[in-house]
Amino acid sequence: MVLSPNIRGSLLMAAAMATFNINDAITKAVSAEMNFGQVLLVRGLFATVLIAVLALHQRALRPLRTLMMKAVVLRVAGEVGGTILLLAAIVNLPLANATAIIQVLPLAITLGAALTFGEPVGWRRWLAIAAGFIGVLVIVRPGVEGFNQFSLFALCSVIFCAIRDLATKRIPASIPSLFVTLLTTISVAIAGGAILVPLGGWTPPSGRALALLAFAAVLILIGYQCIIMALRTGDISAVSPFRYSALLWAMLLGYLVFGDRPDAMMVTGAAIIVLSGLYAFYRERVRARPVAASTTGPPPDGL
Numbered sequence: 001m002v003l004s005p006n007i008r009g010s011l012l013m014a015a016a017m018a019t020f021n022i023n024d025a026i027t028k029a030v031s032a033e034m035n036f037g038q039v040l041l042v043r044g045l046f047a048t049v050l051i052a053v054l055a056l057h058q059r060a061l062r063p064l065r066t067l068m069m070k071a072v073v074l075r076v077a078g079e080v081g082g083t084i085l086l087l088a089a090i091v092n093l094p095l096a097n098a099t100a101i102i103q104v105l106p107l108a109i110t111l112g113a114a115l116t117f118g119e120p121v122g123w124r125r126w127l128a129i130a131a132g133f134i135g136v137l138v139i140v141r142p143g144v145e146g147f148n149q150f151s152l153f154a155l156c157s158v159i160f161c162a163i164r165d166l167a168t169k170r171i172p173a174s175i176p177s178l179f180v181t182l183l184t185t186i187s188v189a190i191a192g193g194a195i196l197v198p199l200g201g202w203t204p205p206s207g208r209a210l211a212l213l214a215f216a217a218v219l220i221l222i223g224y225q226c227i228i229m230a231l232r233t234g235d236i237s238a239v240s241p242f243r244y245s246a247l248l249w250a251m252l253l254g255y256l257v258f259g260d261r262p263d264a265m266m267v268t269g270a271a272i273i274v275l276s277g278l279y280a281f282y283r284e285r286v287r288a289r290p291v292a293a294s295t296t297g298p299p300p301d302g303l
Helices: 004-032 036-057 064-068 072-092 093-104 105-117 123-138 152-166 177-196 209-232 235-260 265-292
Strands: none
Touching: 004 036, 004 093, 004 123, 004 177, 004 209, 004 235, 036 177, 036 209, 064 072, 064 093, 072 152, 093 123, 093 152, 093 209, 093 235, 093 265, 105 152, 105 265, 123 177, 152 177, 152 265, 177 265, 209 235, 235 265
């Protein structure tokens, strides 16, 4: 059976979300054996080797002075902050809760683009952004008995990731995405080493933990490649909503691996976030439709 480009792209996006959530589940499981600073360091070392080999093969390496560019510095800083905060949330929250909060990222990027770059945002998308953050508050539930301060870590991770993605738009096209990813991966690994001692120091890892973290590093690389292929295969407006399949994977893995059962507040908040995000995607498609016919360049590669 021959699949249309949009269906192939949607399946690739869903596969990417599956690999990222399996990576999160592995990270959460291994954190019972070592602190998450050590997890970042070990996983980062494996990922650095894989990405460096790929960058060398594709001749994507550039001088290290590239790291001194403001946009690259902001991108790396956003990735480091976002990764540390999200990992702290994943370790201490049900997997589905942390994943649901991070799903507000596309709305946060729209908000940041409007405030930073002056990109036009109509009143309908402003309402969608507001609804998305209300959904986050439903999950976080500040001031009530079910509140967990690590939910705020996940929300702060969204802010750092939005900075990362907005900064990425300002990186010159002459700098390969793979090289930026390599710099980011090295920086995250170094950050993991820096916070390792305050979090309790080095714990000799078991062979099982090392194997799982090596597998997690491979999954990260596969996930990013799936996103690139998804966005290059199908229409962005058709493919991007399948990012929300991450919630289904997170709830399934959380239940099967950790025995987590999402409560009504989490499901309600997640539904609000997903619906507002889908509506924002729809409004973006409507707004961009008159321009689509004259756009000949390839879609962004997602990194």
